[in-house]
Amino acid sequence: MSELRWNPILREWVATATHRMDRPQLPKDWCPFCPGSGRVPDDYDVYIYPNDFPTFRMPPPKPSMEGTGLLQVAPSAGVCDVVLYTPEHDTTLAQLPVSHIVKLVRLWRRRFRELASMPEIHYVFIFENKGEVIGVTMPHPHGQIYAFPYIPPKVQRELDSAQEHYESTGRCLFCDVMEEEKRDRRRVLAEGEGFFVVVPFYARWPFEVHITSLRHMGNIEEFWEEEIQGLARILKFVLLKYNNLYGFSFPYIMVLHQAPTDSRDYPYYHFHIEFYPPYRSRDKLKYLAGCESGAGTFINDSAAEEKAAQLRAVPPHTLEEVD
Ligand SMILES: [Zn+2]
Ligand SMILES: [Zn+2]
Numbered sequence: 244m245s246e247l248r249w250n251p252i253l254r255e256w257v258a259t260a261t262h263r264m265d266r267p268q269l270p271k272d273w274c275p276f277c278p279g280s281g282r283v284p285d286d287y288d289v290y291i292y293p294n295d296f297p298t299f300r301m302p303p304p305k306p307s308m309e310g311t312g313l314l315q316v317a318p319s320a321g322v323c324d325v326v327l328y329t330p331e332h333d334t335t336l337a338q339l340p341v342s343h344i345v346k347l348v349r350l351w352r353r354r355f356r357e358l359a360s361m362p363e364i365h366y367v368f369i370f371e372n373k374g375e376v377i378g379v380t381m382p383h384p385h386g387q388i389y390a391f392p393y394i395p396p397k398v399q400r401e402l403d404s405a406q407e408h409y410e411s412t413g414r415c416l417f418c419d420v421m422e423e424e425k426r427d428r429r430r431v432l433a434e435g436e437g438f439f440v441v442v443p444f445y446a447r448w449p450f451e452v453h454i455t456s457l458r459h460m461g462n463i464e465e466f467w468e469e470e471i472q473g474l475a476r477i478l479k480f481v482l483l484k485y486n487n488l489y490g491f492s493f494p495y496i497m498v499l500h501q502a503p504t505d506s507r508d509y510p511y512y513h514f515h516i517e518f519y520p521p522y523r524s525r526d527k528l529k530y531l532a533g534c535e536s537g538a539g540t541f542i543n544d545s546a547a548e549e550k551a552a553q554l555r556a557v558p559p560h561t562l563e564e565v566d
């Protein structure tokens with residue numbers, strides 16, 4: 244069973260996908276993503292693999308029941324991809340050379356374009372869950388792409404604020420926030436190669452990091468060649484800092500926030516990437532407890548300025564060190 248159920252109280256869709264209960268949990272003896280599995284080419288650099296347990300698919304299955312006026316049901320139309328970062332099983336994105344990460348950025352761009360051209364797809368969401376504590380079920384280095392038939396609510400909230408700011412000031416909200424962070428400097432980790440890296444003033448997670456394009460643009464399709472190269476280096480810069488914090492491979496959620504692909508124009512939206520690592524210190528995890536889950540307010544037990552200083556203190560110290 245796979246369908247969208249509408250919550251009229253929170254005004255959001257919940258995707259039900261009961262077949263996902265059958266997903267393999269960290270299989271030890273076999274990996275479908277490794278060359279030789281019969282499921283992927285014997286020779287690849289980076290590769291789009293159709294998710295075996297998709298939340299969205301095309302054409303979608305018929306919903307299991309009819310909705311009512313209040314409790315609506317919709318087909319879960321969309322696409323779920325697995326993005327294989329490398330044929331090597333025992334590595335991570337942080338360990339790959341920048342020249343290889345460039346191939347990943349190009350693949351994201353190509354796939355974004357393909358999915359964006361599908362009329363049913365209103366939002367292309369590129370992300371990575373990394374680490375067992377995040378709930379990763381397959382250890383092979385990979386990310387995912389969910390192509391949604393609607394604009395997801397977190398992005399919609401960003402769009403609404405950005406639109407309001409644009410209409411009242413004529414400027415981009417993301418550009419304006421970036422200018423304030425640049426003036427303040429205390430939370431900045433890097434600037435260069437076309438991007439700006441910061442622990443945001445309003446970080447929800449202790450080591451939350453945002454990467455924002457210096458140039459005002461809505462999505463990865465608008466990248467110049469230098470920005471493709473630059474983003475690869477910037478990503479590795481952030482991931483190496485994370486790994487060097489406590490000397491272990493740092494788990495995180497990474498999400499790309501881009502303009503929707505529903506054929507409307509979003510001149511006020513601005514490309515950025517957000518990282519949410521669950522660790523708040525070497526051996527303590529942050530959980531989404533009552534206040535976060537029930538009230539929607541995050542409690543961050545550290546100041547963004549302190550965490551930025553901690554991240555600045557570990558290598559790499561400059562973008563030039565990363566290759
Ligand atoms: Zn593998
Ligand atoms: Zn902007």
Ligand SMILES: [Zn+2]
Nearest residue numbers: 401500515517
């Ligand atoms: Zn965002």
